[in-house]
Amino acid sequence: MTTSTAPHHDVVDIGLADVGARRIEWAGREMPVLAGIRRRLAKERPFAGLRIAACLHVTTETANLATALRDAGASVALCASNPLSTQDDAAAALVAIEGIAVFARKGEDRDTYYRHINAVLETKPQITMDDGADVVTLLHTDRKDLLPHVKGGTEETTTGVIRLRAMAADGVLAYPIVAVNEAQTKHMFDNQYGTGQSAVDGILRATNILLAGKTVVVAGYGWVGSGVASRFVIRMRRTSMPRHPDQDRICSDHGEAISQASRSGSETVTARARGGTLRSTPTMPSMTIATAGARQNRGTYW
Numbered sequence: 001m002t003t004s005t006a007p008h009h010d011v012v013d014i015g016l017a018d019v020g021a022r023r024i025e026w027a028g029r030e031m032p033v034l035a036g037i038r039r040r041l042a043k044e045r046p047f048a049g050l051r052i053a054a055c056l057h058v059t060t061e062t063a064n065l066a067t068a069l070r071d072a073g074a075s076v077a078l079c080a081s082n083p084l085s086t087q088d089d090a091a092a093a094l095v096a097i098e099g100i101a102v103f104a105r106k107g108e109d110r111d112t113y114y115r116h117i118n119a120v121l122e123t124k125p126q127i128t129m130d131d132g133a134d135v136v137t138l139l140h141t142d143r144k145d146l147l148p149h150v151k152g153g154t155e156e157t158t159t160g161v162i163r164l165r166a167m168a169a170d171g172v173l174a175y176p177i178v179a180v181n182e183a184q185t186k187h188m189f190d191n192q193y194g195t196g197q198s199a200v201d202g203i204l205r206a207t208n209i210l211l212a213g214k215t216v217v218v219a220g221y222g223w224v225g226s227g228v229a230s231r232f233v234i235r236m237r238r239t240s241m242p243r244h245p246d247q248d249r250i251c252s253d254h255g256e257a258i259s260q261a262s263r264s265g266s267e268t269v270t271a272r273a274r275g276g277t278l279r280s281t282p283t284m285p286s287m288t289i290a291t292a293g294a295r296q297n298r299g300t301y302w
């Protein structure tokens, strides 16, 4: 069932709304914390009259977030932070059934992507919700005229937080932003477990290959990389992780990194390996970077 007065929008096919609504409801069943927050905020309505511009993955999960914000009193406009993750049926349901303004088309090109961010900004938001800092960047460049309306914002991801920290260090960040990515639960559930699972799922859907016996190379061993490695290891016990030269500095800051990497994969290949390969074993769980470097330079294999 669709509403008669759909808000301003740009989605692929509004006829997908009923399918999208069923999938949004399905995703919501796995989101009990948000459901609890929604019940409380729907009574308190702390966001009454607030205009929120969100640039996030337009998925069934984000749809639940958008409707929870709406139930808390906010007027929400949503566009896609990643054109490839947009679920067109969820976008249609938000517009046609929930009355939320959505500007997102799966696979949209660069011009459409920025047209959609601009469309969301046309609502003169007071709060921004970003996943990669593109809304904040546009507000601080082409749409500075809108900055006086903005009270604050949130940023979801590692890359966005890095961009914002650089802006803050340069003294140009014009409003306060909560770095959601700094929350331990965000690191664990999204970056590590969530993206780890999604990577496996995406590769299986795109290639339809048998994973057994394949070697997977994970570039970068941070939160996401470690999650991706561990999801693949569950299936095949063989993962390689080439590392960035900066990793040495990171390892000395966080000495556990390489020992964690060695526990995840049966082989750990470093960017400085010079032909050497470090093989972790159950008896070497607490290998340090110093030990690793020394053995590596002698070309030792375990």
Ligand SMILES: NC(=O)c1ccc[n+]([C@@H]2O[C@H](COP(=O)([O-])OP(=O)(O)OC[C@H]3O[C@@H](n4cnc5c(N)ncnc54)[C@H](O)[C@@H]3O)[C@@H](O)[C@H]2O)c1
Residues within 6 Å of the ligand: 157, 158, 159, 160, 190, 191, 195, 219, 220, 221, 222, 223, 224, 225, 242, 243, 244, 246, 247, 250
């Ligand atoms: N759902 C999603 O799509 C999603 C979710 C979370 C994070 N992310 C994105 O994933 C990326 C990683 O996030 P994270 O939280 O794991 O960050 P992180 O800082 O924990 O890890 C990044 C790692 O990459 C390494 N690295 C940097 N440059 C490298 C290079 N050239 N070669 C090899 N390694 C290199 C760093 O040393 C570090 O270990 C970010 O871009 C983040 O925004 C996406």
